[in-house]
Amino acid sequence: MNSNTRLQMILNDTPIDTVLRAIAQLNLPNWWLAGGAVRNTVWSSIFGNECKLGIKDFDIAFFDIEGNRSQELAAKATLTEQFPHEQFDVKNQASFARWRPGSRLYTSTEDGITDWLHTATAVGVRLDAQSQWQFFTPYGLDDLFSGIIRPTPAHIDNVDAHNKATTFLQKCPYLRLA
DSSP: OOHHHHHHHHHTTSHHHHHHHHHHHTOOTTOEEETHHHHHHHHHHHHGGGOOOOOOOEEEEEOOTTOOHHHHHHHHHHHHHHOTTSOEEEEETTTHHHHSTTOOOOSSHHHHHHTSSBTTTOOEEEEOTTSOEEEEOTTOSHHHHHTEEOBOGGGTTOHHHHHHHHHHHHHOTTOEEO
16 A cells, blocks of 8 residues: 555544545635644554644645735634634745745745645645545655654754654654654
């Protein structure tokens, strides 16, 4: 079984699967559900109940060069209405650097996700127009499936990457630092 098939099998019949269908209905340009929701769902599936990393929020990244914050807020409001007990973080990667100090300009959604702190977090999933799963895995899935916390190349010396890794290790004793 290839890695994408394994990832889809893990995420099927989880909140990820349900939320993906709702996100697809928003018609956000070049969107991906990525980050902690995907990572933590996989780690909880692999490492069981002793891994205390649940879904804090659903990170939805998209890219619209003409877009503005109201687009993000409208998407978040729609999803929150459908899933009132969940949190959503919807971010246009085209405008990310305008309001997040120290961030560089991104050229696509994929460029933004590739710049996330850890390889196991830089994993995106979405549904295409025919409801088929698609995957964006710039660093592959080996670290995710092995429980390895590795900073992405841009964040090797980033204190935030180190601090988050420490938090992950405290909540899931089966993880390992690269």
